[in-house]
Amino acid sequence: MSVQEARAILEPAATRVRDPLTSRSMWLAGMIVEPRVEDGALKFTLRFAAEHEPADRMRMQEALRANIKGQGFDGSVICNVRIGDSRSKAAPAKDRGHDHSHGHAKGKGSGGAGPVRGMNAGGGMQPHGGPINKQPVAGVTHVVAVASGKGGVGKSTVATNLAVGLAERGFKVGLMDADIYGPSLPLMMNVQGNPVANADKKILPLVSYGVKCMSIGFLAPSKEPIIWRGPMVMGVVRQFLQDVAWAPLDYLIVDLPPGTGDAQLTMIQGTPISGAVIVTTPQDVALLDAVRGVEMFRKLDVPVLGVVENMSWYSLPGGEKAYPFGKDGGVAMAAEYGVPLLGQVPLDQSVREGGDKGAPAVLEGQGESEARAVFLDVARAIAEQLGA
Secondary structure (H helix, E strand, O other): OHHHHHHHHHHHHHHOOEEOOOOEEOOOOOOEEEEEEEOOEEEEEEEEOOOOOHHHHHHHHHHHHHHHHHOOOOOOEEEEEEEOOOOOOOOOHHHHOOOOOOOOOOOOOOOOOOOOOOOOOOOOEEOOOEEOOOOOOOOEEEEEEEEOOOOOOOHHHHHHHHHHHHHHOOOOEEEEEOOOOOOOHHHHOOOOOOOOEOOOOOEOOEEEOOEEEEOHHHOOOOOOOOOOOHHHHHHHHHHHHHOEOOOOEEEEEEEOOOOOOHHHHHHHHHOOOOEEEEEEOOOHHHHHHHHHHHHHHHHOOOOEEEEEEEOOOEEOOOOOEEOOOOOOHHHHHHHHHOOOEEEEEOOOHHHHHHHHHOOOOOOOOOOOOHHHHHHHHHHHHHHHHHOO
């Protein structure tokens, strides 16, 4: 726990300090090693390259210490400095010992044993988050992240329908609500209760529609706001991944919060992810933010399984379609990035009603609506890409 506690403090602090050699944050550049908390003191080593100017070293150390205090840590901070080998900005990746093979190849499980992309031969570091210490979720074959660049595009709707759709296809499925500030899983999956621990001190998820569910909404009063700093949010995300009795699962669907912040970084850097699903609407402002989500996953070596365009159109009484948010924006985005368009979900009253009453539109008995058919197709496409 001392290492996890240290990472929870250092990760957001170091993410805000830029390394001038790599143009990445200190955290993404892998400059912080051996983090731990001992006797109430935060201890770690800063690994600088030979090219770092003394003034830059001092500036980064001071900025990092200030950010650590800003995280609310009031203990001692003990920082050792290590000057490493040369790290030339101009050297091509192959000359720095980079292996561009990747363990998350399409169709493979999340626990692939191939070399990790971006591994530095000199220090065993990933460019996106310090030491290589990704921890698989026990008993889970595939972790699938559902993400969006902004809120209000129907990301949770897609996540819940994807989870239930996979369960209806016969897979063992879990659904994790990583949106700590705005949990919607309890309402959308029509499940309430207080999770308990088993004999192994693992949290037992609640079950709805054959899907194992976990959300902060089960642990906090529904009208009480979650007013937490980043390290606390990151700690809960880690606990939901590693301290919940998910096994056995074919798929764990993770409903990420909007944006590219602490919760996303914590999960991506700490867990092998089989792939990500990007949710957007056709309008330009949503697409701009969705592109940031695609770029985040690509830079952190997570395969993008495809794009779901939500609120694509609504059907008029005469059978024609109206496009209130624009037309085919998700189609163009998928083509630009060379990823599949998993589906275009229409504006359908049954989708909204199903979410509000906790009956996902993909469920058997919900009728043969256009939305139900699309969600089933999305589930099928994910299953075909990843297998189980």
